Amino acid sequence: MAQKKVKLTIDGQKVEAKPGDMILWAALDSDIFIPNLCAIKEKEHPQTGCRLCFVEIEGRDKPVTACSEPVAEGMVVTTDSERIDRIRHTAFxxxxxxxxxxxxxxxxxxxxxxxxxxxxxxxxxxxxxxxxxxxxxxxxxxxxxxxxxxxxxxxxxxxxxxxxxxxxxxxxxxxxxxxxxxxxxxxxxxxxxxxxxxxxxxxxxxxxxxxxxxx
Ligand code: FES
The missing domain is CATH 3.30.70.20 (Alpha-Beta Plaits)
Structure with missing residues (x-):
């Protein structure tokens, strides 16, 4: 039986992803750019070394790395904000x-x-x-x-x-x-x-x- 897709919103766009997928891949598969250097889709444990892929999730205090945060039903993700820009800029x-x-x-x-x-x-x-x-x-x-x-x-x-x-x-x-x-x-x-x-x-x-x- 086909797995039920997870529905979430990224930058106002409705996106579907496989359960367990990381936000990064859900975004990139929907042509939403999140900068990344160290993410490897096939790797079970993300390295989270480059610190470029931070995003904000509605209801969370702190930004998270999109390469290590799994999608969840109803999740609302923002990939572009002043805070995110500051963090990414420093990492870069x-x-x-x-x-x-x-x-x-x-x-x-x-x-x-x-x-x-x-x-x-x-x-x-x-x-x-x-x-x-x-x-x-x-x-x-x-x-x-x-x-x-x-x-x-x-x-x-x-x-x-x-x-x-x-x-x-x-x-x-x-x-x-x-x-x-x-x-x-x-x-x-x-x-x-x-x-x-x-x-x-x-x-x-x-x-x-x-x-x-x-x-
Ligand atoms: S892609 Fe490098 S920390 Fe997420």
């Missing part, structure tokens, strides 16, 4: 403060999720409010198929998930706090890792951190 500025903004020389130029969010929400890629703290970490160009530039990584974890899913598990989060980085097991260069060259990590990377070599 923090993210960009350690991102090497070099769009003109980036092979993801014009297909980068950061550019998309910046254009849709009218947030500047370079913040004047926060100092730039790009770490200038070494770029790993050792692999025959792709390059990894940690200075462009937004720590969304999609590559870690993709690598795990295909059974290699070579990419991992390493260190903590401001030092967090995506790294191979043991921090070895990609060419010396157990990478099978499937390029799944490259295809899920929303920014210019993992890019195929130019042919």
């Amino acid at each position: 500025e923090l993210l960009m403060s350690n991102h090497n903004v070099d769009c003109a020389n980036c092979s993801k130029n014009k297909s980068c999720a950061l550019q998309d969010i910046s254009a849709k929400l009218k947030f500047k890629l370079k913040s004047k409010r926060l100092p730039s703290i790009v770490r200038m970490l070494p770029i790993d160009d050792s692999h025959p198929l792709f390059t990894y530039d940690p200075n462009k990584c937004v720590l969304c974890g999609k590559c870690v998930w993709a690598c795990e899913k295909m059974g290699a598990g070579e990419l991992q989060f390493a260190f903590r706090g401001i030092d967090t980085v995506i790294s191979t097991l043991g921090g070895v260069p990609l060419v010396d890792s157990e990478c099978k060259g499937c390029l799944d990590c490259v295809s899920v990377c929303p920014v210019g951190a993992l890019v195929p070599h130019k042919t």
Whole structure:
């Protein structure tokens, strides 16, 4: 028997979603934009790392992350308010403060999720409010198929998930706090890792951190 759909309202629009679906997917499936970087539909436990997907729910005091909040019958969701804009803007500025903004020389130029969010929400890629703290970490160009530039990584974890899913598990989060980085097991260069060259990590990377070599 087909599952009964959950009916809710997002930004005044009536939306239907599968029970258990997160607000983020219900909104995106209905062409309602909510910025997001770290959400993975198939992943059971959302990472909620990027903090970009906050929305407000009628009757709740605090905004919630749309990627981790399931839909509920009759729920009324707002994706755009002054409070939401403030939270998202701060999250975006923090993210960009350690991102090497070099769009003109980036092979993801014009297909980068950061550019998309910046254009849709009218947030500047370079913040004047926060100092730039790009770490200038070494770029790993050792692999025959792709390059990894940690200075462009937004720590969304999609590559870690993709690598795990295909059974290699070579990419991992390493260190903590401001030092967090995506790294191979043991921090070895990609060419010396157990990478099978499937390029799944490259295809899920929303920014210019993992890019195929130019042919
Ligand atoms: S998409 Fe929800 S916190 Fe990143």
